[in-house]
Amino acid sequence: MPDDNEDELPHALNVLWGRTKPKGRGRTPALSLERIVAAAIALADEEGLAALSMARLAERLGCAPMSLYRHVDGKDDLQLFMLDAAPGPPPEFGAAPADWRGSLTRWAVELFGVYLRHPWIVQLVSSPPMDPGQLAWLDAALRALGGTPLGWRARFSVVMLVLHYVRGAAQLSSSKTAEPEEGSDGAYAALLTELADPDRFPALARAVEAGVFAPQPGAGPDDDFHAGLDHLLDGVEVAIERAARA
Amino acid sequence: MPDDNEDELPHALNVLWGRTKPKGRGRTPALSLERIVAAAIALADEEGLAALSMARLAERLGCAPMSLYRHVDGKDDLQLFMLDAAPGPPPEFGAAPADWRGSLTRWAVELFGVYLRHPWIVQLVSSPPMDPGQLAWLDAALRALGGTPLGWRARFSVVMLVLHYVRGAAQLSSSKTAEPEEGSDGAYAALLTELADPDRFPALARAVEAGVFAPQPGAGPDDDFHAGLDHLLDGVEVAIERAARA
DNA sequence: TACGCAATGCGTAGCCCATACGCAAACTGG
């Protein structure tokens, strides 16, 4: 693995961006980077990020733990590969779609779906994205705003706003879905009812009393997400109208 | 530690909410929960969450590793205590402040400061908050909207929106600040310049070209945060005006 | 065909980590 130094980059990036030697002389590989990454993603999806260890991954692939290190520099590098591959391609729209709000909404909804299917992504993200997979999503979001009068800086700000919201909402949604077996929100609501002393937390007690944390009768789990997203995009719309008048 | 079962709660919560036995008979403690939590917070602040291990924490406290387990049920419980203690008290304002926007802005800015001083908080949050420390912040944010015509459900949605944004912005800001020694953003900008192929990522390439990722000459690091927050609150304002007309 | 190079698979071993268990130490009320 320590073939070239090329940079101080995490090596996963050198591979992801195609800085790789041709190499065709040696033994035929029984393992491949793609298989390793796919197995790692499947394992994290099924049993959570905490269950992802090199040993368990090797077991799932039917190879010895140390064999993985021929294709991956270490666990951190493996996670970089996972972050690149898991989201898949972003939604498609032209360079300057007429309906920025619809495009950005579609982008947000699809990304929300990705995070719900791979909850570990949110826990893993720590540094700014530098891999092709995540940059493609970033580019798509910027393109959704291509028809607006916003400057590049404002567009980026808007995209980050939406991105942060999607991540937060997905994290909240997964944590409520994943834990107990049955009435998941119900447990949290009951606990808050007991803990929210009206003298100490007046507003919270009123909110609990109003049933904010109880599951909505006629609403899916994505309805809260859509409501918040609409608030957010209302603010973006204000900014766009303001920019159009300037 | 396994004194009462009281519930299926993580034990840290039983302590935080005052469900504790008086106990005054035994050996004088050389360690205390407060000292342990404070040392753990300091360690995570200085060397990052990855450097927080029971052994290193004990070393810092001058005791044996296993001594910690007399006061804490395990590492997870310790982290619950840290999450409760680290934020400190939220900003104060009355039950229904006249200036909701100013109040919520102050709340967001202070929370942003908390996250910048304790970057590990964002990495640690996974389940909905149930400790007094975090609930106090939640209550304060709900109170900031006390004078608006929004319903409780809408208020909660707005608070979550702001919370998600603050967390995301703080995570981005810390990851850029923490890594290299000098021109931190510069490195990311240079890398993107090299990687953002205009054919593959047209919008991203244009944004890089426009200097979006270069550090602003006459701007502090919080300016991006404030700009995004204002967009967001513009959207909240739209919702409030809409609710007032109904 | 036979040889050597290149690249892979993987066994061993070292270090760090969380923590169950049980005993020794220290203090207090009677």
Add this chain to the structure above:
DNA sequence: CCAGTTTGCGTATGGGCTACGCATTGCGTA
């Protein structure tokens, strides 16, 4: 002074990541 109680902590177990080096396998070439 003793019994009871609570704390401090030594030992040991099981798991995790991974540096290192050797055996294995296939290709290109003579």
